Amino acid sequence: MDTRPIRFEFQCLEGAEELKFVHNIPSGLVNPEALAAQRDGRYRSQFLTAIRPILKEHEAACRAASKGFCENCGQPSVGVLQTPMSWLHNAEDPFVAVLVNPVCGKRECESQMRENIEDMIAEATAxxxxxxxxxxxxxxxxxxxxxxxxxxxxxxxxxxxxxxxxxxxxxxxxxxxxxxxxxxxxxxxx
Ligand SMILES: [Zn+2]
Ligand SMILES: [Zn+2]
Ligand SMILES: [Zn+2]
Structure with missing residues (x-):
């Protein structure tokens, strides 16, 4: 399969340097139509299938680079939430940004966190x-x-x-x- 090296930027701590890695992903996922293609469930699942192992691979590093406590309640964190944001439609500089947030495992914290992440993404797209x-x-x-x-x-x-x-x-x-x-x-x- 044709692949292309793509930069992954894990944003673990606000204001800190991102963890950056380069991974090969199927080049079919990288194109100016990628944004429109996300409407297509097939593209979306190909995208997630391609990046899931990459997120997993860096999960421990993301945890280490994040705060050790839940951003919502302050309890010690048990893991991180990784929210990928595709910029693969960006012809000059295609990349994948991954927002990383430590979570404590409580459901209400996670849903609150997801709301905050929505806000962050909204800001990032301005x-x-x-x-x-x-x-x-x-x-x-x-x-x-x-x-x-x-x-x-x-x-x-x-x-x-x-x-x-x-x-x-x-x-x-x-x-x-x-x-x-x-x-x-x-x-x-x-
Ligand atoms: Zn919490
Ligand atoms: Zn828009
Ligand atoms: Zn207005």
Whole structure:
């Protein structure tokens, strides 16, 4: 099978260096359509099958590099939650980011944690557009915040680039809804 070396960045501790590893994954998973393809359950399961052993391989290192206690309740952690985030559609620099969070094993902590992770992902997908008045009237100007309709200084979702927000607050507020369509941007109409 054709494979391609891809960088995996494990983000274990806020503000600290990521653990970086390079692994070969099937090159069919790495393409500009990867984001749209995630709507396709087959792509998603191929992606997860390819990266699961990689996550497993670095689990111990991730634990060692993380705080030794649950981020939610402060109890000693029993493991880590690894949340992969695919940037394989990024033609110039395809990679996989993995958010690592220590967990204590309690179900309520894990679900709280997953919510926080959603917020983090929402923030990570923000990309500020049309900044600075010096640019000749930015053509992103015809996009407006999905929540409040503002058109100035808006930021687009860096993953799908099909929605815009006035800031991180509103991007976060919309993420629960947007995440489902974020991976299903068909890039058709423009
Ligand atoms: Zn806990
Ligand atoms: Zn807004
Ligand atoms: Zn998006």
């Amino acid at each position: 990309e500020i557009q049309g900044q600075g008045a010096s640019r000749p009237s930015a053509h992103v100007g015809n996009m407006s915040c999905r929540i409040c309709g503002k058109t100035e200084g808006i930021m687009k979702c860096a993953r799908c680039k099909s929605v815009a927000y006035c800031g991180k607050e509103h991007q976060r507020a919309d993420w629960k809804v947007h995440k489902t369509s974020c991976v299903s941007n068909d890039g058709g109409g423009r």
